[in-house]
Amino acid sequence: MSSLSKYAKAIFDKHIVMNLQLILESEIKKAIQNLYGATLNEVEFQATRKDFEGDITVVIFPMLRVVKGNPVSIGEAIGAYLVENVAEVLKFNVVKGFLNLVLSDRYYLDFFGSVSDFSNFGKMPQGEDAMMVEYSSPNTNKPLHLGHIRNILLGYSVAEIVKASGKKVYKTQIINDRGIHICKSMVAWSTFGNGETPETTGLKGDKLVGNYYVKFDKVYKKQIAELKEAGKSEEEAKAEAPILQEAQQMLLKWEAGDAEIVALWKKMNGWVYTGFEKTYEALGVDFDTLYYESDTYLLGKEFVAEGLQTGVFFKKEDGSVWCDLTNEGLDEKIVLRSDGTAVYMTQDIGTAIQRVKDHPDVSGMIYTVGNEQDYHFKVLFLILKKLGFNWAKNLFHLSYGMVDLPSGKMKSREGTVVDADDLIEDMTATAKKISEELGKIDAFSEEEKDELYHTIGSGALKYYILKVDPKKRILFNPEESVDFQGNTGPFIQYTYARIQSILRKANENAELGNIDIDTLKNVSLHLKEKEVLKILQQYPEVIQLAATNYSPALIANYTYDLVKEFNSFYQNVPILAADTISEKQFRIQLAKAVSDVIKSAFSLMGITVPERM
Incomplete structure (x- = not known):
């Protein structure tokens, strides 16, 4: 698993792919029973540290409560058992009390081949259960x-x-x-x-x-x-x-x-x-x-x-009605004034x-x-x-x-607030200024330029606000939010547009089409490809975690992690200039999958992505 942002890392440390984790947990319990005759109730997993080889790590120390022995020796024994009994485990290494498992290319390629449409990947069909979300007001x-x-x-x-x-x-x-x-x-x-x-x-x-x-x-x-x-x-x-x-x-x-x-x-x-x-x-x-x-x-x-009839509320001598919440650690709360008004x-x-x-x-x-x-x-x-x-x-x-704001707190009555319309216009103007300085849109029509400026400015504003944990106070810096480098909306939008450029070039070559199972059989994963696939795998769980925690920050920072990993892949692995047709096709489709997930994740934040920048 790649290094995750500070907002998501604590949550993801125990997760890679839930199905595989369940398989590993079951087999590790069998290993403990077969090797040591002991019963293990649970297994602790975490992400493998970047300075060690591996995709998922089993923590041995908690097992010492039921298995007596040297944690390194126990890890070696469990690792050997998993390599023999779990097809997805290619090899392992043990560092002190940590068993690092290396998963096979086939495991990641099977995952990739199993997803028919990454544009809808991770999204669940709506059930009967409904929630109401209030905002703005x-x-x-x-x-x-x-x-x-x-x-x-x-x-x-x-x-x-x-x-x-x-x-x-x-x-x-x-x-x-x-x-x-x-x-x-x-x-x-x-x-x-x-x-x-x-x-x-x-x-x-x-x-x-x-x-x-x-x-x-x-x-x-x-x-x-x-x-x-x-x-x-x-x-x-x-x-x-x-x-x-x-x-x-x-x-x-x-x-x-x-x-x-x-x-x-x-x-x-x-x-x-x-x-x-x-x-x-x-x-x-x-x-x-x-x-x-x-x-x-x-x-x-x-x-x-x-509520007065059932004893939820009580009436005071002046006729006002109250709710006594002192047993819940709060105080008495008025719900009706003495004159009967709400x-x-x-x-x-x-x-x-x-x-x-x-x-x-x-x-x-x-x-x-x-x-x-x-x-x-x-x-x-x-x-x-x-x-x-x-x-x-x-x-x-x-x-x-x-x-x-850098200028201080806003006050509506004194007219010192930052008007939403003015801010949106300012963000668009800032996006225009920076885009013109970069000089990459000369071929655009004026209408296309205006649409792009709004897309970048709006995306910068939304991402800058949503990437922060909701509970935290924000110091909003408009110039910083429109930076085309770092953890910003425009940086991610630019990566999306870059991938669209790759796909347009690929479409010009008739021999580069969609991949199939036979194509994947001929692919051997580069380490950078594997890292991208690892993060792609996480997206369905990120959605569920973000929904459970009501936190768009998890979606935002997941997307940034995905984009960082893709850019590392892009800089180190040739896509259109790959050695074989199978490699070209796979890398093109991998790039497309990344762009589909970027677009999907940004849509959950109300952000659009440009086809060209």
């Missing part, structure tokens, strides 16, 4: 920004990975389209907007509305300062600022169904939805179902009433239940939300379990760290 008072981008890319990629692992998936979001923050933009536009629209300003609707959210904050801060100068305390000034009071009155009118306010709300939200759609299209993501907070904020109250927790309880009603095949949900909401989701999941919903045991909070 923006507020309708501002455009999407860099923080949203990590959320969206993570959620979309996890949805695609879970789907590839064999589950049916529904992609969804809940749009936060009501509340005081929405009214702030509405008040500012009503006061200062002079009737301007996206059409009259040429701005995307979400950007226009976002400008008024920033405008509200500036006016609010100014009014606070004026009230403090007039002798008010800061707390009094914040509460009595006229523009805030106007927003609060507007919210009350909206909740009362005031026709004029509701019409304004629908108009401005409509601008935002149109803007969001353009951003989602640029990011290449989609949704199957949409939920709106204006429809769901009253959901959950009926289940609070039921809180966010109530809404989330109701929305989760409604989603399962809408999609009865859903057996679990994944919530893509930043780590500042860790506690909220612990409480939500516990309450749903207490209410008796079986699917609640399959709820997962895909918690992720924030995204920082």
